[in-house]
Amino acid sequence: MRVTFYAVALTLASPSVAGDQTSASAMRVTDLPGGSAIGRLVFGGRSMCTGALVSDDLVLTAAHCLYDPFNGRKIDTSKMKFQAGMAGGKAKAVRGVVSAKHHPEYKHRKRGKNAQLGYDVALLRLNEAIPSSAAKPVPVGGRPAKGEMLGVVSYALGHKNDPAFAYPCQVLAQQSETLVMSCEVDFGASGAPVLSFGDGQKPALVSVVSAKAAMGGRKVSVGTSLDTKTLNALMTESWASLK
Template sequence: MWSVPVLPFKQLISSALFCALSGLAQAGSDLRADDSRLKSLETTDAGRDWEAVGRLDRLGEGFCTGALIAPDLVLTAAHCLYDRDTLEQIDATSIEFLAGWRNGRASAYRSVKRAVLHPSYVYDGTLSATRVRNDIALLQLQRPIRNTTVTPFETDVRPRKGARVGVVSYAQDRSEAPSLQEVCTVMARQDGVLVMSCDVDFGSSGAPVFSFEGERPRIVSVVSAKARVEGNPVSLGASLADELALLEAQLTGTHVGSQLPHGVSRVQVGEPRRRDMGAKFISN
């Protein structure tokens, strides 16, 4: 049986952040009224458009969710690269990406060659706005996936407060096929952190958060954590704007804004970071 990496719960949240989330959960109850239920993608037809979302297996020690954003790049949460008991970073080459994993089979299997994490990310067992905002990582695969059924997703600007988004994720109760929640709500946006009503669970770490406003879904965040405050579940999403560009520069060894090496495509990211006046998150 899989031991699933734990998304941080309320007992790991700083007291200031807990109070902020408590107020949001109460105020956001009306926003989640239109949220859709989880839809299993266990059939070929249901999962056809989501083959680039896959399970990230850690040598039998658990799994996270990740999404292909280039033929050889998987976007996920940085904390998926850490051992939650020792707080030490694990060897990225021990991870395998199973694109479109469903009922014992994947559209493509790839080992991870290396990983880059946000340079400001700190995994210390606590949960703060700073940690969530920087909770992203890029995994470079040993070989690109050039399967025509596995099309990498593009990224987009961060959604506004009140926007409808969706999540495709694996979790402890859906480890053999992903599920889609096509409609959930951005309850607040503060300093790069998205507070959402999306239904996530253990194993959903790193799951892509999608905007459906264009012709094809675009990734606007990744799932970093979940909490249950005053009986109301909330999920927290990391930022993708300046942070993703920074990771890409680390991966290619270039400066942000410089020309990339031949054959390497730039991951398009969204707007400059903006500050919202929602709940006040106190960073550690």
């Protein structure tokens, strides 16, 4: 199946057009184990993404979030903040970022260029650990199977102060490290955790959102699969350099 990409899911922190995303289920973000570990990332007031704690001081997000969407330059980490569990405009914890590293095989492309797919994942080290009483890290799972039930939690256009939960959705196609999913997302959802709900287990982080897309006229999302190969490369190359 051919996938036509029309927008990378990166947005300004203060969008001028509202457009709330609705959930396909009565399940709420507050019902999710580890939901408070998902938060809003802000970058000097110019852009916004979503991220999730994978340890008490490491946040997983999309690699392209580390670059200014206007000039393509890497953003100074001193201008980055992670707001864990943001709801109603209030966060469970707010931390600065002291270092950031994307997947070693990720190559950034400037705005207006076709987005690179696969390896669009990065780790941010926070300036101070977030205690488990405020937010427990999200467990990381493996590559989801086609048809597996998923959910995406994101902060995006029209709901920048409260998380939206797209659920249920599923994997439609896989190609190398890239997943095409039926989960609908909006601008700002870059880096949003894709959670698997397979086998009645607690939700596990299996991908991060890279882009909005269209496939055969249908709105879909695209993400980097967090399989063993991708995780190992990220953790051995990036994680080690952040310690």
